Amino acid sequence: MAKHTLLIANRGEIAMRILRACVKLGHDFVCVYTTADEQSGHVRLARELGGPERLYRIHSYQDPSEILAVADASQATAIHPGYGFFAEDFRFARRVETRQRPLIFIGPSWTLVRDLGDKINTKRIARAHGVPTIPGSDRPIYDEMEAVELAQTIFAFQQDQGIAEGCVLVKASAGGGGMGIEEVFDIDKFRSVYRRIRNYAKRNLSDEGVLIEQRIFDFNHLEVQVVAERGGKNAVHLGTRNCSVQSLGRQKRIEVAPGFDPVSLTYAFDAAKVLDSITTHSVNMSLQVGYDNVGTWEWIVTPRGDPFLMEVNTRIQVENGVSGITSRIRGRADGQHGVDVIAEQIRLGLGEPLGYTQQDVTFAGVGIEYRILAEDPADRFTPCLGRIEAFGWREEPWLQVFTQVPNLKDGDKPYEIPMDFDPNLALGIVWGESLDEARKRGAEFLNALVLRGTDTRGEPLRTNVSFLLNRTQTILHF
Template identity: 35%
Template sequence: MFDTVLVANRGEIAVRVMRAATELGADTVAVYSEADKHGGHVQYADEAYNVGPARAADSYLDQEAIIEAARRAGADAIHPGYGFLAENASFAERVEETEGITWVGPSSASMRDLGEKTKARQIMSAADVPIVPGTTEPVSEAEEVEAFAAEHGYPIAIKAEGGGGGRGMKIVESADGIADKLDSAIREGEAYFDNPSVYVERFLEAPKHIEVQIIADQAGNVRHLGERDCSLQRRQQKIIEEGPSPVLDDDLRERIGAAARRGVREASYENAGTVEFLVEDGEFYFLEVNTRIQVEHTVTEEITGIDIVKWQLRVAAGEELAFEQDDVEVDGHAFEFRINAENAAKEFAPASGGTLATYDPPGGIGVRIDDALRQGDELVTDYDSMIAKLVVSGEDREEAIARSKRALAEFDVEGITTVIPFHRLMLTDERFVAGTHTTNYLDEEFDTERIQAAQERWGHEPAEAGETAETIEREFTVEVDGKRFEVDLEERGAAEFAVQSGGQASPPKPAGGENEDTGVAAADGEVITADMQGTILSVDVEEGAEVQAGDVLCVLEAMKMENDVVASRGGTVSQVLVEPDQSVDMGDTLLVID
């Protein structure tokens, strides 16, 4: 087993991996950005190293900085968690080539093969795994997409080869949208996965999303650990997962599990991974392979009793799997609820900041919390919005639902808005309780007024600005040769710091600027502001341009997704206050239309 494991990630997944490593007798090393210097994963680790500023590209995605931190810490293994560099084959290869450090994950060769969706489809087809009709080679021209649509019909999906979880995927309903959607998918693929290649496949409109957890060792042993149902999604992003699926019969379950094993064996795959399928009308089709641990791995752990992260470390260290396929038993039922700092009543808009004034998670039998935040912590909004995962298990699905209702009612969070009211609502929803919901249920069928009512009934409003305690506690981070140390200082009667975000409303301000002398001439015009914190990917209009209602003004990347900012009325663009690659906060003025 390894002596020291560096976790190249942050938040709850970093803590999750560190706990597994600690139980196996290894020391743990955290890396952190400037935004995360007080993060829970930093507090948990035995050692912590600063790898750069808040921008992920300059810290958590800085491959050399992470490898250098591992060298300095004397780490003999790097676990990537999920997200960031977890599915980056180039980073995996750099770690593999670094003497004395082991990559905890599949080989870089397998990651490349299965990370490129067209190659993955070829591998699965060779293993006799059903695939959705689509191209097996990348496409680059709108004419190629049009030809595919002419043969298979609409809707179709344009997908980034390196994408996943809805990132880099664009749904096309007609020929009119092909060119723009193709360009957008290429942009997302290049921006997030450093791979501009895209492919096309027929889009299944109302499938169930079923995924199979697998683990494979270096000796060629492959096991699957049952399936999870991840069909409750908004904008292709999972929000509640469960296992086993409530809709699979024993025959279909056995066929899907066997197909997952055949597919990863064909790819000579090692370590943990997930094979995802779409199920519709009793048939299943390969979707993609996630070559990493997944957010929802906890569901499988609760119903099988198998610690997947420990087995990741053991397999990477050369151990063989200690159980046969027939030894894997699914016992009971489990749900995972992603506790995101989002307002479900406002189209799941992420919080722009705030402090966890109250953070009191539930407990009791069958309740598990994976998190890295504590009461009093400031919300970090530079990355994703998930602050915790609530995992609830029971003897059967009925008990798991009842227990989940109890646990969510106990979960007390104040200071920031979360999706807890939405989760409580879903546990009373007939379609969800029956297990018949599909991937398009929330986006296309659900009555959004019910979400608003749930938010009003069970939600907490963020605290008003200016509410501070009499005693001010300040934490200072001191770095000596890049290694982190902390100094705590308590002051009584100290002046408050100015509120920068998340407080009372202020006049519209240009992105990145001050409120006074802004030059924003709203007058009778429409001030277009950012609905969420993010980064401007493109500006599609110039000052003086004439626009119509519905025209795209700019594209804002937030929460790993592109969001078109559109005009709500026609007029003339009088001011453009942003530019590509610029970071903006919620409420920042982007453009003005007269």
């Protein structure tokens, strides 16, 4: 395979993982950083593995011209967007691929990023391919009569399902961030809520379109890791993940692979069948739309075991490592220790064939990923700004830690947490033969973790370690 130079258009731990994958695959790399990130691990690692000439200071990670100017100056041939920033920006992907000096976008083709990036459009595509989605509209509704009829149908559907207290969600289709959403428990009150949301949408969003769908309570959030080659002819899945432990703002904090553990836990439904169903649907849909890189099919599973596709993330995700650690590819040199999903993404993005089928993929044990953040779970997960004075963990064969924070002992130069980004400090992934062993190892890792610092007011730095420890005992319980 030809040697490429990848520009890593990201920061922190994901930039470090991409950088290591480039080295592993024999490709060159170029890193960018901002002044606020001068202490970040990805800057140190790039300097260590490639020298200062591989580093470019830029004004902002979110300025596409900065990224492309550095790509030209460094003669990069491909751009890896990581997650966040440009990872799901189809305009950026299109610009990368269609400019005068085209580059390879390590991710799906821009048309797929565009088509699957819109949740409503994804719902439409999924329905067209027979994939179950949340009962309700798959396009904005502008007509009150049509809205009422749809709401009645959803209430009737819930009654048929034996759901004692049905609920319909009315939301502004152009809205987001939790604004312009109301729940309706009584069909007689539907019209007034519909009108209120429609007026809100008209005033604030200049679009009266309203979405109506079933409100599902107490669901589990599952994901399927799909890996597909360029051209979209071959695709496999690397198993499922359960991402139900989240903060108040619905941000993931613990991810577990596989998504359910019917071996050691009892569910009110056939959990193995649900996992089989969502992986089959995800891979089939991937093949039908010609998906051509790594991606995540996100599902919600109701307490009755009904899976509904929520959205497709057309990028690598933070939690890719937990799927990697529990997957094995037969016949591969690295097959014994799990799959490096990022290396797979780069390999496939550069046009290499998949080289294995679903039959070659096996699964082993249970993986748990902890997202360690400087935040206060007792105060609505408010981020905590400050400096880290001591940071370290005990190395174990069953543990992987990804972090941009340097190992620090008391007395070392503290690490200032940059204020421009999420307060993510580290990802810790543990592996065990069984759920029980993985949980024990998870608790062992968190208990042995050294993480001390001071916030900007001079008080001890608050982190979510205790929250993660408390939730470890109940993961995968429905």
